[in-house]
Each structure stands twice: as structure tokens, then as C-alpha cells.
Amino acid sequence: MQSIRWMTAGLIAILATAGCAATETQSTGGDIKIGASLELSGPTASIGTAYRNALELKVKQLNDANVLNGRKIELIVRDNQTKPDEGIKNVNGFLNNDKVNALIEGGCSACAVAAAKTIEDHQVPAIALASASAVTNPVDQRQYTFKISPNPSEDAVVLLGSLKRQGITRIGLLNVNNVYGQDGRKSVTDEAAKQGIEIAQAEQFGETDKDMTVQLNNIKAKNPQALVVWAVSPAAGIIAQNAKNVGFTGGVYLDAGAGAELYIQGARDAAEGTHMVFPSTLAANDIPGDSPAVAVQKKWYQDYTAAYQNYSGFSSFAADALQMIVNAIQQTGGTDGKALRNALETMGIDGASGRIQNSAQNHSGLQPSALAVLEVRGGQWHLTN
Structure with a gap:
């Protein structure tokens, strides 16, 4: 696509001095540069690729519609390899060399958390696609960072509420042992206590583990009625296969990080x-x-499916991040970092992901009303009956 410039990661100094935004960043003319640090290799490359596809499609749509009155959006993409150090390199490169007007960070929660201070120092707004609460909290230390994906606590409320309504009172819990997984573990534990649901057995696994049979056997031995899983793909799909192989017959419930269509591909039958x-x-x-x-x-569902012949559940997060940045530019009439930040902090949109409403107290504005419990039927996701 003509409006997109692909750039591979290079060696960029990690330490950068803070300073005022560059003149180009504050200007009201010229192309809009947006840097995207995504997981294009490593364990979650399939998710990062979906983000990239979504951003490329959305950039083309916005540029074709001339939404910025002659100014074009230029997307600069780099691979963070699902590694915080690489993510920091990318962010420094975008800010110091490319002089981007805004940033979009991928689904790597640890990467977004690691880059938060650099983003604050440079006062250039960033929207992360990662889910961990620490990406935007505490807000007073994340003034320039926002995120789209649901908070683990909101996922837990919806999931545990659904289990409660079904009369389920005893569950097992299996989570990945990283920032995202620990956040989910705490959220599920806290919400289960509120709902009067017992966690019969809680287990963890490593980010690079390829078999969780031992953990699932431990959970199965305690006879829970359902299993709650906090894992991204491909691990989420492996867990579903392992659970079937050990003979677990209860319901399996996953959080939003599981990968949507990627989960179905990995879990198969x-x-x-x-x-x-x-x-x-x-x-x-x-x-x-x-x-x-x-x-x-x-x-958005139709457009993405037409462009790529299937739908990625993660795509709407990326599309909404870009749309919010463009809305902020339209609202402020320029690209001054502080002005954009202020616009994003009070922004509300009905996005591809659902209703998003930020505030000074909440930089993670996807509303609980956007979330639903879905079920795989006939190899496709459907709203639960």
C-alpha cells in the first residue's frame, strides 16, 4: 500500500534525553507519522500480524477518505519480537529518529509497561493494545499512555458473572506466569470471592511451555465444574487440547487474550x-x-474479512487505536503532543470494538457493555445463547 512505509528494526540507542516535542511533531502541516511497535516474531507473532493487517487497512481507508484534508497518515512498523528491550528500542527510534506524532504499541504488556517512562518523558501520546492493568495504571505515571483492550478485572467480572448465572460454584484456574497472567489470576481470584465461587485448584505455566498436562491433571483431580484459562495463543489452544486429552469434562472459559480465531486454529476440534x-x-x-x-x-467485520478472507478478533483494537488518534488530530487541529493527550483523555467513540470512553481517572476506556461471552459452535464464534 502506497501510504505505508515498512521499516525493520535497527540498532537504536536505548537511553534518550527528554525534551520538547520536535517542531515537525507540533506542526499543522505535512504527513502524520504514527509508529507501531508490534509482535511480528516471537511467541505471539500471529497476534502482531493481525494488528499490522488491521492498521494497514485502516490507514488506507482513512487516507482514501481524505479525513485529514490532504494530510496523509504514514505508518511506520517495527517488530518488538515480544521482548521489552526490543520494544524500548523501537519506541526510542520512533521518538528520536522518526519524530512520530503518536505511537501504537502491540499486545506485549511487559513491552508497554517498560516503555511508559520514555513516553512520559517525550510527551508523545501512545495507545497500547496490551491488556494488563499496569499498562495504564497508576494513571498519574501514565499520563501519555492509553489502551484499548479490556482490563483483566472487567474480563473477570463478565466471565465469573456468567458462571454464577449457570449455577457454577467451583472452578479451576490456569494462567501464564507473566505480568498479564498474574493480573488475570488476581482478577479472577478477587471476583470469584465476590461471586461466592470457590477456586478448587489454581495452577500456572511458563510463557514458553508447550504442554500443560501436569497442571490440568492437578486441576482435574479437584473436580471443578469449569476451568478458567488466562493465556494467549498458541498456549490457549494447547491447553484446550490438553484438557480434552486428560478427560476434563467441565466447561472451558478463556479471557480475551486467548486469540479468537487463532485460538480456534490452535485448539482445532x-x-x-x-x-x-x-x-x-x-x-x-x-x-x-x-x-x-x-x-x-x-x-469493520465485513471490511476486514473482505480484505484478508477471515476475521481477526484482535483487529478491532488496532483499528480503534488509529481512529482515536485521528479523531484527536481533527479535534485539536494539529499534532502537539500535550494537546493530543488532552483530547484522548476525554474522548468517547463507538468503535469497532464497542463503546470506548476515556477519562482522567481511566485511560483504558473500553466499556464493559462492549464485552460478551462467546462460544465456539461449528468452528465459529457465536454469542452465547
């Missing part, structure tokens, strides 16, 4: 009948009504 909390756009054809907000979700 073991995916059937499993559940996940996710923005309802993933099952766009099941969403009732024809309101303008629903129309936005359905159109």
Missing part, C-alpha cells in the same frame, strides 16, 4: 463448546439491532 469473553464484534453477525454503533462494528 478441542475448541468446540469452549467459551471466551471478548468484544461482541467477534460474532458480528449475531449482534442484534441496527443502531449506528452496531453498524460500525458490522462494517
